[in-house]
Amino acid sequence: MTFQTRKDFTFDNLEWLNCFFFFQVVMENGLLKVTLSTPTGFVTEIKYNGLDNALEYRNKESKRGYWDAVWSKPGYKRNIFDVLRGTQYTVIAEDENRIEVSFTKTWNSSLDDEIPVNIDKRFHYMALSDDRQKFMPSPWDRAAGEVLDYPEAVHLTNSVDSDINGVDDKYQYSCDNKDSRVSGWVSTDKSVGFWVIIPSDEFRTGGPVKQDLTSHVGPTTLAPFISGHYAGISLTLRLQDGEPWKKVFGPIFIYLNSGKPNNDPRTLWEDAKEQTFIETKSWPYDFPLSQDFPHANQRVTISGRLLVRERYISTVLINASSAYVGLAPPGEAGSWQKDTRGYQFWNQTDSQGNFMIRGVRPGTYNLYGWVPGFIGDYKYKVSVNISRGVDIQLGDIVYDPPRNGFTLWEIGIPDRSAAEFFVPDPRKTLMTYLSSSNSDRDLGNKTHVPTTWRIVFDLPDVVPTRDYTLRLALASATSARLQKVIIIFILAIFHVILTTFLHCNRKGWINERNATRPHFRTRLIGKDNSIARHGIHGLYWLYSFNVAGYRLRRGTNTIFLRQAFGSGPFFGVMYDYLRLEAPPSRY
Ligand SMILES: *[C@@H]1O[C@H](CO)[C@@H](O)[C@H](O)[C@H]1NC(C)=O
């Protein structure tokens, strides 16, 4: 679809929503019949394997299979929900194997404010990965449940099927872009599967570890293209008045499969996975005839080998194993995680650091990367200009991660996830069956106070005249303000100060009220909301602080890390990794 912008606007969410088109076009091949409304371009009917309509026929035609955009005008808070009704319909190509139809519209003010509700009892088994699939509650089960603090989360207290219990929350079914290739539903009575296969992430925003929704109660299956989930407003697309913007979303692949009645739904899942593998291999598709979608022979492969130079660890270059390497619009190192406008092309290196990124569209990019086990973001020194069909071999490229000295101590694994840190179990009554994600949101009326973490460590020697470096990588932040306080003392007075400190804290005092001012504080950072959305990471933040050597003592030292903004259950940070580095020295 092509959008022509008349007014400036922002997209919060742009997604293709299946679930389910007064003129119509019918595409039929003896196996499958797909009906679309013209010129609006809604999918109104998918007839397959004895099912008259796999989509929810009780919904309005515009609420079965559709695109939607949630957008707002500058200066207005109100979000407008628009199902992108086409105004012109054309058949682009038609032969015995395929038909390509086009629905276009020029942006205007026709609005549709209704929230989509998609219900279909026939599909009730949902699958999005090998270990996340189950019989799902119905919209009625949700309606009968108890809404928890975060309103998307409902404690199912009165489900028709007693096996369906715990908490239902669409965020439990979120997935990193890189892992989100197929999700969908099975009707076990008819043994029919309905799957959305997303063979490439090139048109999605935020890079490979951006998380988004997949399928959820409805039954609803989504193909989100732009969204702020797990990232916040920095992933809202903002366009100025008159600013041209064009982007191809998709194609995505809708796959229907069938088996013997009352088969195990997993057999349809396994088949959908195989199909996903085939679709991923077939990318970029050669069938779309739009000028805006380059075919494989117009695209480019870029390859090379990424190495890491960490002289404080190794005298030789280290292979960047399982590193993420990608092309994204030009910007600063790491800017890809907030990019909403362009295309991104990513792949992972092998154990030797070799990478190969196929199917890159012509354009100007920067090559970015990050390496599990090392902090920070890599950016290749010069921009990469891809012209039609000319492959690029970059050879060996070297990442110098931020580092000033030997490691004195480290906590965690630098991999942009807080998975290795302590995550409390959900309350028993809120455990969700077949899902072990953290569902404990019934935090009720508890008061929330800033929290303080203490890192106690010994230093056999200190050079008071030199700077040490504290690296602090965050896997996620939501309205957090982090303060670092270093208090130096000998063991004897440890308890005294600590007690005072905690006491102050409990009273809700902040450091200004106390003699100890923080040596560093961040501004209020983060709106990724990953805590409320059961995420183990959101956007990546890396801070590096100088710690003047005179603040440290030989013997025991303590660093207090205080999340100073503690006013609600869903505010906080998730740590990825912390490290204290000695002053620079010979390797
Ligand atoms: C990713 O890399 C692997 C291994 O080099 C390669 O087989 C695969 O085709 C690449 N995928 C893409 C989309 O570039």
Ligand SMILES: *[C@@H]1O[C@H](CO)[C@@H](O)[C@H](O)[C@H]1NC(C)=O
């Ligand atoms: C790529 O193109 C940009 C803009 O056209 C130009 O500024 C840049 O120098 C080019 N980079 C290389 C490596 O040729």
Ligand SMILES: *[C@@H]1O[C@H](CO)[C@@H](O)[C@H](O)[C@H]1NC(C)=O
């Ligand atoms: C929540 O706190 C308010 C004010 O302290 C109190 O009046 C109310 O009863 C509390 N609600 C619950 C459910 O505890």
Ligand SMILES: *[C@@H]1O[C@H](CO)[C@@H](O)[C@H](O)[C@H]1NC(C)=O
């Ligand atoms: C702040 O902490 C210091 C110890 O570091 C203590 O002496 C002082 O009384 C505290 N200030 C307040 C206002 O409690």
